[in-house]
Amino acid sequence: xxxxxxxxxxxxxxxxxxxxxxxxxxxxxxxxxxxxxxxxxxxxxxxxxxxxxxxxxxxxxxxxxxxxxxxxxxxxxxxxxxxxxxxxxxxxxxxxxxxxxxxxxxxxxxxxxxxxxxxxxxxxxxxxxxxxxxxxxxxxxxxxxxxxxxxxxxxxxxxxxxxxxxxxxxxxxxxxxxxxxxxxxxxxxxxxxxxxxxxxxxxxxxxxxxxxxxxxxxxxxxxxxxxxxxxxxxxxxxxxxxxxxxxxxxxxxxxxxxxxxxxxxxxxxxxxx
Amino acid sequence: xxxxxxxxxxxxxxxxxxxxxxxxxxxxxxxxxxxxxxxxxxxxxxxxxxxxxxxxxxxxxxxxxxxxxxxxxxxxxxxxxxxxxxxxxxxxxxxxxxxxxxxxxxxxxxxxxxxxxxxxxxxxxxxxxxxxxxxxxxxxxxxxxxxxxxxxxxxxxxxxxxxxxxxxxxxxxxxxxxxxxxxxxxxxxxxxxxxxxxxxxxxxxxxxxxxxxxxxxxxxxxxxxxxxxxxxxxxxxxxxxxxxxxxxxxxxxxxxxxxxxxxxxxxxxxxxxxxxxxxxxxxxxxxxxx
Numbered sequence: 158x159x160x161x162x163x164x165x166x167x168x169x170x171x172x173x174x175x176x177x178x179x180x181x182x183x184x185x186x187x188x189x190x191x192x193x194x195x196x197x198x199x200x201x202x203x204x205x206x207x208x209x210x211x212x213x214x215x216x217x218x219x220x221x222x223x224x225x226x227x228x229x230x231x232x233x234x235x236x237x238x239x240x241x242x243x244x245x246x247x248x249x250x251x252x253x254x255x256x257x258x259x260x261x262x263x264x265x266x267x268x269x270x271x272x273x274x275x276x277x278x279x280x281x282x283x284x285x286x287x288x289x290x291x292x293x294x295x296x297x298x299x300x301x302x303x304x305x306x307x308x309x310x311x312x313x314x315x316x317x318x319x320x321x322x323x324x325x326x327x328x329x330x331x332x333x334x335x336x337x338x339x340x341x342x343x344x345x346x347x348x349x350x351x352x353x354x355x356x357x358x359x360x361x362x363x364x365x366x367x368x369x370x371x372x373x374x375x376x377x378x379x380x381x382x383x384x385x386x387x388x389x390x391x392x393x394x395x396x397x398x399x400x401x402x403x404x405x406x407x408x409x410x411x412x413x414x415x416x417x418x419x420x421x422x423x424x425x426x427x428x429x430x
Numbered sequence: 431x432x433x434x435x436x437x438x439x440x441x442x443x444x445x446x447x448x449x450x451x452x453x454x455x456x457x458x459x460x461x462x463x464x465x466x467x468x469x470x471x472x473x474x475x476x477x478x479x480x481x482x483x484x485x486x487x488x489x490x491x492x493x494x495x496x497x498x499x500x501x502x503x504x505x506x507x508x509x510x511x512x513x514x515x516x517x518x519x520x521x522x523x524x525x526x527x528x529x530x531x532x533x534x535x536x537x538x539x540x541x542x543x544x545x546x547x548x549x550x551x552x553x554x555x556x557x558x559x560x561x562x563x564x565x566x567x568x569x570x571x572x573x574x575x576x577x578x579x580x581x582x583x584x585x586x587x588x589x590x591x592x593x594x595x596x597x598x599x600x601x602x603x604x605x606x607x608x609x610x611x612x613x614x615x616x617x618x619x620x621x622x623x624x625x626x627x628x629x630x631x632x633x634x635x636x637x638x639x640x641x642x643x644x645x646x647x648x649x650x651x652x653x654x655x656x657x658x659x660x661x662x663x664x665x666x667x668x669x670x671x672x673x674x675x676x677x678x679x680x681x682x683x684x685x686x687x688x689x690x691x692x693x694x695x696x697x698x699x700x701x702x703x704x705x706x707x708x709x710x711x712x713x714x715x716x717x718x719x720x
Contacts, residue, residue, distance in 0.1 A: 167626070168533055175529045175541065178522050182593050183547050186559035193562045236465045243462065251466065253709070257473055260701040262655025262675045265694040268682050269476030272483050272691065279479060304472055336457060358549065365552025367658035368675070372682055385554045385658070392558070392662060404558045411550035418550070419543045 190408060194401040206402035210378045214387035215406065217298070221370075221383065222363035224299055225306040226356050233310030233355060234348070240311070241318040258307050266304050267372025270297065293375040298383065301369030306362045310355030317351030350428060353421050361414045364407060477698070484695035486688055495692045500668055501677065505696075508674040511585055512653035515592035520646040523600020524638065530601070531608040545602075548595045553658030556594050560587060560663045583665030588673065591659035596649035603645025607638055607715070640718075644711040651704035654697060 194202055205211070239245075240252055258266070273279050275292040284291060291297045325347065329339045345352075367385040374381030376390055384403055391400035485492065495501060530542050548556070564571045564581040574581050581587050611634070619629040657675040664671040666680075674697055681690035 171525055171529050172533060172535060175522070175526045176537075179526070179541065179544055179597070182590070183544055183597060186556065186563050186594065187547075189563035189568075190555070190559040232465060232468045235461045236469070239458075239462050239465055243458070245462065247466075251469065253706070254469055254473055256705060256709075257477070257702070260651055260655070260705045261477070262657060262678070262694070262697060262701070264657050264675050264679045264682070265480060265655070265698065266476065268678065268687065268690050268694060269480040271682070272479040272687065273476055300472070304476070307469075307472060336455075361550045365550075365555070365658075367552060367554045368679070372679070385552050388554055388558060389662070400558060401562075404555045407552050407555050408559075411547070411552070411555075415543060415546055415550040418546055419539075 187408065190401070190404060194405045197398050197401060201398050202402040202405065205396070205399040206406065208399075210382065211387055211399060211403060213379050214382040215384045215403070217295075217382070218364050218384040221298055221302045221366075222360045225302050225359050225363040226310075228303055229306050229359055230310050230352070230356060233307070234314055234345075234352070236311045237314035237318055237348075238344075241315050242323070255308050255311055258305050263301075263305060263366065263368030264372055266369045267301060270300050270304075270369075270373055274300070292373055293377065293381060295381065297373035298370050298381060301373045302363050302366055305366050305369055306359045309358040309362065310352065313351040313355035313358070314348050315351075317348045321347055350421060350425050354418065357414050357417050357421065361411060364410060480691050480694055480698065483688060483691035485692075487692075491688075492692050492695075495689050496696060500672070501674075501693060503669045504672050504674045504677045507585065507588070507670075507672070508654055511588040511592060511673070512650050514589045515596060515653050516646050516650045518589075518593060519596050519600050519649050520642055523597070523645060523649075524604055524642050526597075527601045527604035527608055531605055545598050548597050553591075553595055553656065554662065556591060557659040557662035560591055560594070560659070564590070564663075582663055583667070583671060585664075585671060587663040588660050588671065591663050592653045592656060595656060595659055596652055599649035599652065600642060600645035603641045603648070604638055607641040611637065640711050640715045644708045644715070647704050647708040647711070651701045651708070654701055654704075 236251075236255065240248065240255075271278060271292055274284060274297070275281070289296070291300070325343050326339050329343045334342070365385060366383070367389070370376075370381075370383050371386050371389065374383065374386065376382045376386035378387075378390065382390065384407055388400045388403045388407075391397070391403070526541075526545065530538065530545070561582055562568065564574070564587060566572070566575060566580070566582055571580075571582055579586070581590065615633055616629060619633045624632065655675055656673075657679065660673055661676055661679070664673065664676070666672050666676050672680075674693060678690045678693050678697070681687070681693070
């Protein structure tokens with residue numbers, strides 16, 4: 158890629174400026190977290206996180222991530238299929254709606270759902286009759302999480318679908334495969350890389366969601382407190398060690414997720430060759 | 431004639447397969463309806479509710495809320511910090527993409543993976559990390575305080591948080607364009623006697639500009655709505671370090687949903703128009719490419 162004559166001071170300058178910049182902006186804060194947390198003592202960290210509220214919040218975050226993966230996985234694949242493969246009235250509008258969650262501040266998402274299903278909201282009378290509680294309860298957390306994670310699977314799958322074309326599906330149809338067979342045997346295996354990518358991004362976003370679940374759930378300890386809102390509450394209560402401990406757990410999970418993203422990326426390059 | 435018939439048949443046959451594979455039968459119409467319903471309930475309905483609540487008091491009350499000194503101060507802070515971030519991000523994002531695409535060096539893959547870190551790490555954790563790095567009780571924080579330039583609980587901490595969370599935007603926008611650039615053009619410029627500097631300004635940079643702009647706009651839009659990382663580092667002091675999303679949060683907490691919705695509406699319109707602008711740029715680039 159690079160000719161030897163280009164290995165001059167300017168390339169060194171550029172590389173070192175990037176290393177310096179990313180080091181200062183991304184790595185240094187991460188190191189600060191790890192060293193500060195460890196300075197508090199591993200034993201202290203462990204006991205601060207190994208209590209029922211902390212464990213419950215982490216568990217809740219993981220469950221929300223799983224729900225987001227399943228619901229937005231299914232709807233994401235369906236959405237990608239119709240956006241890439243179908244042409245219908247309103248398709249462009251639908252296409253632009255998909256990215257809206259990326260542009261909207263999470264706090265506003267929380268507020269928007271409160272206006273619908275919260276106290277004094279549109280559906281409050283119906284929900285009261287049914288006896289359903291959505292805001293400051295688990296369903297509210299689900300709504301917020303589903304909203305913020307919606308675009309990921311759809312976009313990643315759509316990207317792969319658009320690159321694939323329909324030759325293999327056509328071939329399968331020619332050979333007499335039923336639509337369901339085509340989907341399970343041809344389409345799904347072909348999009349698995351994009352699907353994996355979307356799932357990892359969905360999990361990361363679901364675990365990390367803060368604004369929407371704070372507004373919608375109220376961060377009630379042992380009830381609607383997620384891992385991120387646990388950190389927030391711990392900081393507010395000056396229980397710093399618990400906050401650092403949970404932040405460290407989430408950071409470790411993020412590094413793990415980042416690793417799987419890289420693995421998927423390398424797989425994608427292998428597929429292309 | 432003999433050749434014609436099978437071709438014709440083939441075409442008809444192909445059409446039949448196409449229809450079978452692509453025409454919306456009942457199953458596919460159901461999928462379409464399900465996706466539209468899901469999007470409608472999950473995304474459109476809440477935003478309609480937000481818009482309705484924001485406009486509830488009419489335009490006059492909307493204007494009254496927008497011109498409150500605290501809202502103006504928060505909006506100014508949000509825009510200025512986002513602008514600072516965008517300028518740095520446009521420059522460093524482009525250089526990062528350039529370095530990752532053009533050079534092969536030890537640690538390149540690690541650097542490339544690092545760029546995605548902000549997508550993986552919760553924004554609140556970013557905030558906690560920055561407090562631990564620049565907070566008033568840390569060595570670095572103390573040093574800056576002694577030199578009258580406090581970072582934590584001051585606007586610089588907001589810019590730093592925004593820089594952290596938006597690292598991938600410009601890099602990921604510029605990378606694909608750089609990958610597709612034809613080295614022949616660069617070589618041609620060199621052959622014709624253009625120096626490095628002229629080649630950069632006249633040959634390399636122009637095709638990158640739309641991508642840089644699109645990535646920068648997206649990072650700017652993202653920054654306007656940022657909540658998690660800022661809420662812990664900025665201190666949220668009204669008129670000084672209170673940004674718009676955190677102001678909205680405060681209003682929600684105090685039960686003033688109409689004010690919160692009105693200010694949200696402003697942010698929503700800004701974010702949607704910025705995203706639409708970036709999308710238009712991307713489409714334009716796609717057309718240029720074809």
